[in-house]
Amino acid sequence: MEKNRLEAFSDGVMAIIITIMVLELKVPPHADGLADLKELLPVFLSYVLSFIYVGIYWNNHHHMFHSTKHVTGGILWANLHLLFWLSLFPFTTAWVGANHLAPTPTAVYGFVLLMAAIAYYILQHAIIAQQGSGSLLATAIGRDWKGKISPICYLAAIPLAFLSPWISNGLFIFVAILWLVPDRRIERVLVQRDKV
Amino acid sequence: MEKNRLEAFSDGVMAIIITIMVLELKVPPHADGLADLKELLPVFLSYVLSFIYVGIYWNNHHHMFHSTKHVTGGILWANLHLLFWLSLFPFTTAWVGANHLAPTPTAVYGFVLLMAAIAYYILQHAIIAQQGSGSLLATAIGRDWKGKISPICYLAAIPLAFLSPWISNGLFIFVAILWLVPDRRIERVLVQRDKV
Amino acid sequence: MEKNRLEAFSDGVMAIIITIMVLELKVPPHADGLADLKELLPVFLSYVLSFIYVGIYWNNHHHMFHSTKHVTGGILWANLHLLFWLSLFPFTTAWVGANHLAPTPTAVYGFVLLMAAIAYYILQHAIIAQQGSGSLLATAIGRDWKGKISPICYLAAIPLAFLSPWISNGLFIFVAILWLVPDRRIERVLVQRDKV
């Protein structure tokens, strides 16, 4: 089976997710001053964070499928499962933004991040299982410490949101920074393969 | 004629359909508790069901066109006809979700599912007609029992919604589970062809 | 210059246009009966008409670029000009639908159809100019009677809307039916070229 359409469909869904989040940025009518813009700051900041997260997922998705040749029915559904959790980002982003870091929205934001991370993990393993021993992707991700530390942070952020949403949001930002560094592991392995 | 643009356009439309449905998930301002989230449960569940349905259609569309080489004007329009009914999913999903399983929205949801199933059937046969005898797709779908049982379930769900919407929704879930198992028939035939 | 990205971008824009029009289909809260659905009929019918029109444009765009190899800066902008007028379809569709065939919205709907037709004509001629004498597209469209009769109908529909919007809408439906028959002229020429 070809992977082109899976990539095209995923690109489409992620492009829409990343773009419709901006629809939450709305200024009330006849509010044309800088003070009105300041009101939007929490919505804007949650938009920036989610934009970066979707960017990270797209980036990693790109790398992951670059090292994939064949796509099975299981991989198709594992991919749709990931897209499902990503599709909830606009909702949680809007909810956090509208409620200025309230505990419950922050915890739910963390929960959706956690589920997306789990879905990514499942997809990764569906691909590795299909590639068999000597899997290019398995070699590339190695011990995958980033993939292991991220869900732990999200999991911790959920209860911590009720203590202080600042801690949870700090954890979300920390994980984002962790991943912003592009996944050189896969890149390195791919470059080596292309040389051979 | 090339099939690439038909696939790209269909991917685009289905990606948008699956994503804009989430815009219905909205929390009223200053509602930041778990109880407010619970209010969204019917909207969320109808979103999950429709997400799975669009996923199934995308999946089957993917398989169907994988076994297709040439695209005629008739196939283009049969495909647009299918996309038209799929494009009504966000509306029926929102209506069912907003009315907590009321009979009429449930029946209309079933009606749109039925029309999409009929449109899929027409598209399938337009492709088979174009492929002629010995059609790869015809061999792959065989007796197509899933394709025959689904519209019967939708048809039954329409009047049953006025008896109890639970029965209708049960039928929608039943058909979704039926299709969630990826269409190994087409996959098997394609793998065999690729071997030859 | 490659035409792939121009096609991909146009597919994306047209896929979004055709899909976001459905966002106008909205049932007020706690309106869950068939009578409430009947209220939506004008919105639904204008959606169906516009869906068919965008489908026709996508279809013809597909054929037109299939016979095109090279893309110039002029063609890129002529294409964006067409997409601009198509992007106004969701607005005019919503306006006509919300006002049950009022004269001014109907006239404006016709005006946007007219401008899209003119933009299509300009694009077609930019491609023919680039292809030079013996242009494949020029041969394919021949005397282009459909392309000539359509803008005349739209032009007539604009003042006629103030006499009776029914006449104008009848003209819009008439032109849609005219084009629904896929453009066998281009198809035929392309098949012959592929044979040679």
Add this chain to the structure above:
Amino acid sequence: MEKNRLEAFSDGVMAIIITIMVLELKVPPHADGLADLKELLPVFLSYVLSFIYVGIYWNNHHHMFHSTKHVTGGILWANLHLLFWLSLFPFTTAWVGANHLAPTPTAVYGFVLLMAAIAYYILQHAIIAQQGSGSLLATAIGRDWKGKISPICYLAAIPLAFLSPWISNGLFIFVAILWLVPDRRIERVLVQRDKV
């Protein structure tokens, strides 16, 4: 690394940005006259300007990546950074349109244009750095006077908006016209390369 997915994702995001801006064009219920349409004029004009700007970015993005073969992690993120600022266009366009050329929205519109121009500049230099000396893109853009004059105009437009928003909008229109002339520099160099 392949550039196809980067192009496809960027096309998707830009196609959505250019299309969702039209959702701001809304006529209030029971407003079906030409006077109601006239009310929309500022919203419409800001839509036209932003449509042209996104068109220009898409156009230049198209040319820029046409002369690019390899994509690095840095280029991926520089591209996402550009898409981030472009994704704010629907917000600033709506804000300017809703407030009929008020100073603050005009200044913010200019600020987002400025940031997008800077992001484009960064992306351009990430590509040139990757291509090394003898870079095709560096040769093509030459002294890049358009790329240098545009941010200066945006920068000037921000404080000038508080003097008179007309001056700022005049500058935005001036820069748009400057770029509307397709970038023949890159085109010329590419044609020469293809000849060799």
